[in-house]
Amino acid sequence: MKRGPSRAVLGNIAMMALLAALAWLLLRLHLQEDWWPGAPTASHWRWAAGSVVAYAAVCALLWWRGRPRDDATREDGQAPLLLVWASQTGFARQLCERSAEVLRAAGVSVRVRGLHQVDATLLQQTTRMLLIASTTGEGDAPDHALPFLRRVMPQALALPHLQYGVLALGDRSYGHFCAFGHQLGAWLRRHGAHPLFDTIEVDNADPAALRHWQQLLGQLGGNVTELPDWTPAQYQPWQLQSRRQVNAGSPGAATWTVALVPADGVLPAWQAGDVVEIGPRHGSDEVDAWLALHARDGNAQVEGQSLRDWLARSHLPVLPDSVHAGDAALVAALKPLPHREYSIASTPAEGQVLLLLRRLLRPDGTPGLGSGWLCDHATLGGRIDLRFRSNPNFHAPSPDAPLILIGNGTGIAGLRAHLRARVEQGAARNWLLFGERTAAHDFHFGDDILGWQRAGMIARLDTVFSRDGGVHRYVQDRLLAELDTLRQWVRDGATILVCGSLQGMAPAVDAVIEQALGHEGKEALIVAGRYRRDVY
Numbered sequence: 001m002k003r004g005p006s007r008a009v010l011g012n013i014a015m016m017a018l019l020a021a022l023a024w025l026l027l028r029l030h031l032q033e034d035w036w037p038g039a040p041t042a043s044h045w046r047w048a049a050g051s052v053v054a055y056a057a058v059c060a061l062l063w064w065r066g067r068p069r070d071d072a073t074r075e076d077g078q079a080p081l082l083l084v085w086a087s088q089t090g091f092a093r094q095l096c097e098r099s100a101e102v103l104r105a106a107g108v109s110v111r112v113r114g115l116h117q118v119d120a121t122l123l124q125q126t127t128r129m130l131l132i133a134s135t136t137g138e139g140d141a142p143d144h145a146l147p148f149l150r151r152v153m154p155q156a157l158a159l160p161h162l163q164y165g166v167l168a169l170g171d172r173s174y175g176h177f178c179a180f181g182h183q184l185g186a187w188l189r190r191h192g193a194h195p196l197f198d199t200i201e202v203d204n205a206d207p208a209a210l211r212h213w214q215q216l217l218g219q220l221g222g223n224v225t226e227l228p229d230w231t232p233a234q235y236q237p238w239q240l241q242s243r244r245q246v247n248a249g250s251p252g253a254a255t256w257t258v259a260l261v262p263a264d265g266v267l268p269a270w271q272a273g274d275v276v277e278i279g280p281r282h283g284s285d286e287v288d289a290w291l292a293l294h295a296r297d298g299n300a301q302v303e304g305q306s307l308r309d310w311l312a313r314s315h316l317p318v319l320p321d322s323v324h325a326g327d328a329a330l331v332a333a334l335k336p337l338p339h340r341e342y343s344i345a346s347t348p349a350e351g352q353v354l355l356l357l358r359r360l361l362r363p364d365g366t367p368g369l370g371s372g373w374l375c376d377h378a379t380l381g382g383r384i385d386l387r388f389r390s391n392p393n394f395h396a397p398s399p400d401a402p403l404i405l406i407g408n409g410t411g412i413a414g415l416r417a418h419l420r421a422r423v424e425q426g427a428a429r430n431w432l433l434f435g436e437r438t439a440a441h442d443f444h445f446g447d448d449i450l451g452w453q454r455a456g457m458i459a460r461l462d463t464v465f466s467r468d469g470g471v472h473r474y475v476q477d478r479l480l481a482e483l484d485t486l487r488q489w490v491r492d493g494a495t496i497l498v499c500g501s502l503q504g505m506a507p508a509v510d511a512v513i514e515q516a517l518g519h520e521g522k523e524a525l526i527v528a529g530r531y532r533r534d535v536y
Contacts, residue, residue, distance in 0.1 A: 080109035081220070082129040084118055086180065088142040091205065092134045092169055098230065099130065099217055106221025116144045120155055127161055128196075128220075133184055134169040139176025141183075153187055160192035163507070166199040167213050177201070189523050194510060196220075196502065197535050198393045207231035208389045211277065215341050219502055219536055228315070228335045235279045235385035237263040240378050241352060245359075250441035251467055254359040255410065256375045257345075259352045260384055269348055272417040273394035273497075273534065276353060277339040279385030280370045281312040283377035290316050302331045313337055313385075340370030341389070343414035343499065343534065345445070347421050353386070356413040356444055394497065394534040399427035402494035404486070406509055408435040408475050411500025414534055416445045418497060423457045431460040431489060435475030435505070437467045460485075476508035483516045490517060495530040502535040 081103060085096035093114070100110050113122070115133070123129075134142055141149060168181020178201045185199050197216060202209040211229050241259040248254075260276075262268070287308055291298045298308030307327050314334035319325075325333070346354035359375045360368035367376050378384060396403065396418050403422065405415040412434055422430055432449065436442035443449075443463065452458050464470070464478045472478040479486065490496075498509055513531065514522045525531035 079125065079127060080111045082118075082122070082126045083110050083112045084115055084129060084131045085112075086115040086131070086133040086142050086145045086148075086184075088134050088136045092132045092142075095167065095169075095210070095213075096132045099132065099213075102214060102217045103221055106218065108221050114144060115142075115148045116146075118148055118152065120152055120157055123152070123157060123159060123162065127163065129162060129164045130167070131164065131181070131184055132167045132169070133181040135171075135174075135176065135178055135180040138174055139179035141180045145180070157191045159188065160194075162188070162193040163196050164188055164193050165196040165216065167202060168199050169202045169205075172203045177203070186523075186527070189526065192519065194507060196507075198533050201393075207233070208277070208387075211339060212341065212389065214338075215536075216502075229338050232336050233277050233279065233339050233385075233387045235277075235387050238353070238384045238386040239263050240374070240380055240382055240384050242380070243375060245375075246356075246444060247441045250437060252358075252437045252442065253361070254375075255442070255444065256357055256359060256371075258355040258357065258374050260355070260386060261352050263383065267348055267351060268388065270344060270388055271390070271395050272344075272347060272421040273396065273414060274391045275341050275343050275389050275414075275534075276355070277341055277387045277389055278370060278374065279313065279387075280337050280340055280373035281377065281385075282316065282337075283372070284312075286316070287311050294319055296327070296330075300327050302327050307331070310334060337369065339387075341536070342370075343411070343417070345413035345416045347417060347424065349424055350420070354413075356410045356416075358410050391534065394499075394532050396421060396497070397495040397530070399425040402429040402431070402489055402492050403427070404431045404433070404489055404494050404496045406433045406475060406479065406496065406498045406500075408500040408505045410444070411505075411534075411536075412436075412444045414499040415497065416448065419449070419452060419458070423452055423455075428457050428459060429492075429494075430458050431462075431485075431494075432458055433462045433464075433475050433479055435464040435466065435478070437465060439463070439465045439468055474508070475505060476512050479509060479512045480515070483512075486513070486516045490521075490525070490530075493530075495532070496525065498531075498533040498535065500535060506533060506535040 083096050083100050083103075085093045087093040087096075096112060100112050103110050115131075133145075136142055164185075166181050166185045168178035168185075170178035170181070178199075181199060181201070185195065189195065200209055200213055200216075202213075207230075210231055211233065214230055238260045239262075241261045243256055243258045245254050245256050288298065290296075290311060291308065296307060298306060298311070300307045302310060307330075310331050311334070314336050317330070317334065342355045342357055344353055345356050346352060355374070357371050357374060359371045362368060366372070374384075394414065399422065403418065405418060407415045415432065415434070419430060419432065422428075434449075436444070442465065449458065449461065453461050462475075462478050462482070464472050464475050466473045472481060496513065498506055500506060510522075513525075517525065522531065
């Protein structure tokens with residue numbers, strides 16, 4: 001279908017017409033010989049010169065503030081991460097600058113560029129890149145991206161060294177939703193680059209998608225996710241039904257299962273592959289210690305809630321002794337704690353949201369924000385702030401299609417939900433590959449998995465435990481030994497779902513899949529939606 005000119009083009013035409021009209025009016029003044037009877041005075045010349053100098057100073061300031069910023073190369077020789085924006089209205093550029101702030105706060109060196117400033121040389125010098133790309137009209141690129149489309153994309157580049165991620169901005173009411181972001185991702189894959197994670201689609205600045213992007217930025221920064229959410233979630237009240245450690249004696253960090261139920265008893269619907277966002281809180285002892293230190297009454301009411309409750313959900317401020325702000329002013333200045341994302345390990349038919357999480361410890365030995373709240377501080381039967389986030393990129397195929405599930409560590413949570421859903425649907429052509437530390441302590445959901453295998457609902461099961469010895473140490477090693485089996489399952493129409501570590505397992509499994517199918521074969525799976533990842 002032929003489309004008319006974009007709104008940006010029409011706006012430019014209108015502006016040119018306005019400028020032409022103004023030029024004509026000024027020209028008419030010049031054609032009148034007596035429009036200004038005298039020569040300019042000295043003061044007029046000074047004002048004119050000052051105006052020119054002021055204009056030049058403003059232009060220089062704007063250029064200085066908008067110039068590309070490059071952080072120094074790290075001591076280990078790693079080049080800065082490249083953050084690229086393609087923006088029509090400025091929103092993508094704003095998100096790019098906020099992303100740079102998150103990464104810099106985590107100690108990551110970055111360089112920020114508009115897509116029009118990216119050339120082949122820069123791509124060949126970069127090992128990690130994140131793109132934030134808007135789509136305009138019916139699938140068009142932003143105007144400033146045209147030099148990249150015309151000069152860089154036609155080139156036959158080899159980019160096997162490049163890892164990238166894409167945040168695609170769009171409007172689902174248009175026919176080609178997030179088309180330009182997907183176009184960039186497909187072009188990079190065709191030239192050998194490797195995606196760090198599946199493209200994240202953002203519909204009209206969807207807060208949940210942006211929070212997910214911020215979570216991934218924290219992972220790239222080394223699990224530094226203490227910054228407040230850009231758009232805080234609107235949570236629903238749930239209750240902590242049960243929790244228990246499931247890997248006592250493991251050489252790894254303590255791993256817990258946590259079961260949650262809705263406070264109102266009404267269980268919402270979700271699909272296998274979806275995630276929940278948990279609003280963590282500080283432990284009561286930590287809040288009470290802060291209140292005592294700053295001589296505050298935790299029971300004081302501010303906007304219908306106690307000061308203690310406000311503090312529990314926020315970063316605890318460090319107030320100088322000279323500051324004696326009122327409670328209302330204090331609450332207004334609080335920054336809410338960021339959410340934590342967890343894969344759902346259960347289906348609605350089980351009547352609960354089941355999570356599997358590793359209890360992380362900070363360098364000082366205190367538990368992490370999210371895991372500390374769920375594993376240590378929250379009381380049984382107490383309130384848990386929870387919000388669902390649909391994750392369509394990790395939903396399962398038709399029950400008639402074979403399914404290959406690959407994961408490690410707590411990534412088994414998302415895979416367990418898919419297996420449970422397949423059991424409920426009577427779909428038995430399932431192949432699970434799972435890796436952890438020890439079989440005796442770290443075979444999470446092992447009873448369920450072995451039971452489903454005995455019942456004929458898991459056609460093939462491959463487990464690898466790195467601390468137990470054996471021929472294969474990691475799940476990618478086991479997959480590499482089964483290339484022929486992998487090819488056959490793919491020929492039979494299988495979809496591959498990968499859940500687990502962003503930094504280690506996921507790229508290694510990706511390399512094995514490419515070795516088995518070739519670059520074009522892997523690309524065809526991605527385009528068909530038969531290779532999907534949920535990594536963290």
